[in-house]
Amino acid sequence: MKLTEITAVFLDFIPNELEEGKLYISEKYKTATHLCACGCKCKTITPLKEGEWTMTNNNGSITLSPSIGNFSGENPYHAHYFIRDNKILWH
Numbered sequence: 001m002k003l004t005e006i007t008a009v010f011l012d013f014i015p016n017e018l019e020e021g022k023l024y025i026s027e028k029y030k031t032a033t034h035l036c037a038c039g040c041k042c043k044t045i046t047p048l049k050e051g052e053w054t055m056t057n058n059n060g061s062i063t064l065s066p067s068i069g070n071f072s073g074e075n076p077y078h079a080h081y082f083i084r085d086n087k088i089l090w091h
């Protein structure tokens, strides 16, 4: 099932076991990880570095840019969405 929103979880270390609907953000290691919002549970890693993704935190409302495309796993390019103010906007 496609998700329509995501909850930001801030921590230093990204856990091995991820829950759907959560965006794990490590500001310490400048990376964010979540399970693909289409419900396939592919791990999607978005490094928060120059030339990769930019995270905006507006009082806990997270926006990531550019958009998320899931380019790995068994079905590459199957999912394409934006995370804007904790909402998942399907492309």
Ligand SMILES: [Zn+2]
Residues within 6 Å of the ligand: 036, 037, 038, 039, 040, 041, 042, 070, 078, 079
């Ligand atoms: Zn997926």
